[in-house]
Structure formats: structure tokens, C-alpha cells
Amino acid sequence: MAPFCHNRTNPQDVWYVLMGIPGLEGLHTWISIPFSSMYIVAVAGNLFLIFLIMAERSLHEPMYLFLSMLASTDILLSTAAAPKMLAIFWFHSTDISFGSCASQMFFIHFIFVAESAILLAMAFDRYVAICCPLRYTAILTSSAIRKIGIAAVVRSFFICCPFIFLVYRLTYCGRNIIPHSYCEHMGIARLACDNINVNIIYGLIVALLSTGLDIVLIIMSYTMILQAVFQVPSWAARFKALSTCGCHICVILMFYTPAFFSFLAHRFGGKTIPHHIHILVASLYVVVPPMLNPIIYGVKTKQIKDRVILLFSPISECCQN
Numbered sequence: 001m002a003p004f005c006h007n008r009t010n011p012q013d014v015w016y017v018l019m020g021i022p023g024l025e026g027l028h029t030w031i032s033i034p035f036s037s038m039y040i041v042a043v044a045g046n047l048f049l050i051f052l053i054m055a056e057r058s059l060h061e062p063m064y065l066f067l068s069m070l071a072s073t074d075i076l077l078s079t080a081a082a083p084k085m086l087a088i089f090w091f092h093s094t095d096i097s098f099g100s101c102a103s104q105m106f107f108i109h110f111i112f113v114a115e116s117a118i119l120l121a122m123a124f125d126r127y128v129a130i131c132c133p134l135r136y137t138a139i140l141t142s143s144a145i146r147k148i149g150i151a152a153v154v155r156s157f158f159i160c161c162p163f164i165f166l167v168y169r170l171t172y173c174g175r176n177i178i179p180h181s182y183c184e185h186m187g188i189a190r191l192a193c194d195n196i197n198v199n200i201i202y203g204l205i206v207a208l209l210s211t212g213l214d215i216v217l218i219i220m221s222y223t224m225i226l227q228a229v230f231q232v233p234s235w236a237a238r239f240k241a242l243s244t245c246g247c248h249i250c251v252i253l254m255f256y257t258p259a260f261f262s263f264l265a266h267r268f269g270g271k272t273i274p275h276h277i278h279i280l281v282a283s284l285y286v287v288v289p290p291m292l293n294p295i296i297y298g299v300k301t302k303q304i305k306d307r308v309i310l311l312f313s314p315i316s317e318c319c320q321n
Contacts, residue, residue, distance in 0.1 A: 032089035074290035
């Protein structure tokens with residue numbers, strides 16, 4: 001620490017070097033091929049899903065409106081990280097200013113917390129649909145859905161704003177290598193020569209009381225859903241009720257599993273998990289779930305699948321003629 005601390009600098013004067021995936025620098029060009037492909041599919045698939053939901057009035061239901069919100073956050077999450085990652089892989093464009101790094105950090109954390117809230121809202125939607133079907137339209141009105149979306153954004157903004165102040169309050173001492181493919185809160189904070197206990201504590205609080213609380217509430221929702229489903233005497237009715245939740249459960253697992261793996265590996269698995277594995281999983285996290293979400297809902301949701309077939313059937317008919 002001592003060699004760095006006699007060259008204190010203001011955050012505005014700091015430039016960082018993002019290493020991409022440390023230990024795999026020689027494979028960056030090859031790694032960029034699946035990453036760029038997944039990013040293109042993620043953006044195109046989610047844009048198509050949003051267009052389909054907005055264009056088809058029969059899909060203007062709470063479940064699909066929440067799905068359009070999820071698709072929007074998927075586009076933003078992948079776009080906040082993937083272009084800079086691909087610039088590193090393709091052009092070795094590793095330099096990034098402190099301001100740009102802090103902005104990327106804020107948007108990645110902001111979108112993550114907002115998407116977590118939307119997944120919670122989708123779990124609530126399934127709970128009301130299965131446990132209170134007669135009150136479904138009365139509870140989840142257009143106004144209620146709009147307020148839930150606004151609440152998710154406002155909550156995420158107020159939770160993530162302190163990250164900006166927490167990194168700007170620190171003094172930096174010359175270390176500028178970030179062994180990652182994008183900027184995140186603790187990656188920046190660890191380069192400071194000040195005490196970062198406040199940063200560590202606040203990061204843990206956010207993880208536990210925002211996304212952690214969301215997970216607890218989602219589990220509670222599905223516990224009550226399962227209790228209601230298994231009280232239904234008909235196996236066919238049980239299967240139909242559970243099938244409506246299948247897509248959402250897959251999306252939840254894809255969203256939270258790599259995120260918490262990355263979170264735990266960053267804090268507790270430094271010696272047991274190779275660093276390049278941790279960074280690779282964290283990098284895949286911002287493109288894989290956004291890519292797979294529209295595919296899962298497109299394949300597993302009958303209403304969306306039928307609308308896609310109906311939309312493309314005139315094109316196939318024209319080709320045959």
C-alpha cells in the first residue's frame with residue numbers, strides 16, 4: 001500500500017485499464033465470437049418480444065406487460081456492459097475514464113436491482129392468478145401495473161445512487177488495473193488507498209436487503225402457489241397451473257444463480273475459485289440471461305408462440321406462392 005499512497009489523485013483525473021478476462025487474454029478474439037452472437041440475439045429477441053406484446057392487443061395482460069418490462073431491462077443490462085467488453089476483445093480498447101467507469105457501474109447495478117424487482121412483480125402476478133383468480137383483474141389493473149413499474153425504477157435509483165457517492169469520496173493512489181471486463185462497485189473501490197469498509201458494508205446491505213429480500217418474497221410467493229395448486233383435486237388442473245409458472249422459474253434461476261455465484265466468489269472464494277472463472281461467469285451473466293429469456297418465453301408460452309406463428313405465416317405463404 002505504501003508505495004502508492006504518496007501519489008494521491010482526484011477521481012476525475014483517474015483512468016482505468018479493464019483487462020477483460022484475466023488469464024485468457026490470448027483467447028479474447030475467440031471469446032468475442034459467442035459473446036457478440038449472444039448480445040445480438042439478446043437485443044434482437046427482446047426488441048421483437050416488446051414489439052409483439054405492444055402490437056398484439058390480446059397480449060395486453062399483466063403477465064405480458066411485466067414481461068415487456070423484463071425485456072426492456074435485459075436490453076439495457078446487456079448494452080451497459082457488452083459493447084465495452086467487445087471493444088476490449090476486438091480492439092484492445094482497455095482504457096476507460098473514471099467518470100465513464102462510474103457511470104457503467106451505476107447503470108449495471110441500477111438495472112440489476114430493477115430487474116430483480118420486476119421478477120418479484122412477476123411472481124406476485126402468478127400468485128394472484130393462481131391463488132386469487134377471481135380478483136386478478138381487480139388487483140392487477142393497468143394503473144397498478146404502471147405504479148409497480150415506476151416503483152421498481154425509483155427503488156433501484158435510490159438504492160444505487162449511493163454507489164456513485166461512495167466511489168467519488170475515495171482518494172486514489174495510482175493503481176488503475178481492474179481485472180474485469182466491466183466496472184462494478186467493489187472493483188473500483190479496491191483501487192482506492194482510503195478505508196473502504198463503508199463501501200463493503202453498503203454493498204452487503206444492498207445485496208441482502210434488495211435482491212436478497214426479493215428472493216425471499218419470491219420463494220414465499222411460490223410456496224403459497226404450490227400449496228394452492230396441490231389442493232386442486234385434478235392433476236390436469238395442477239399441471240396447467242404449474243406450467244404457467246415454469247418459464248418464470250427458469251428465468252429466476254438464470255438471473256440469480258450466476259449473480260450470487262459472482263457475489264460470493266468475489267468475497268469468499270478468492271483462493272478456491274480461479275479468478276478467470278469468476279470473471280468469465282460474471283461476463284456471461286450480462287448476456288446469457290437476456291439472450292435466453294425471450295427464447296424461453298417464446299417456446300414455452302402458448303400465446304406468444306401462437307402470435308409468432310400467426311405473424312410469420314403470411315411471410316411463409318408469400319414465399320410458397
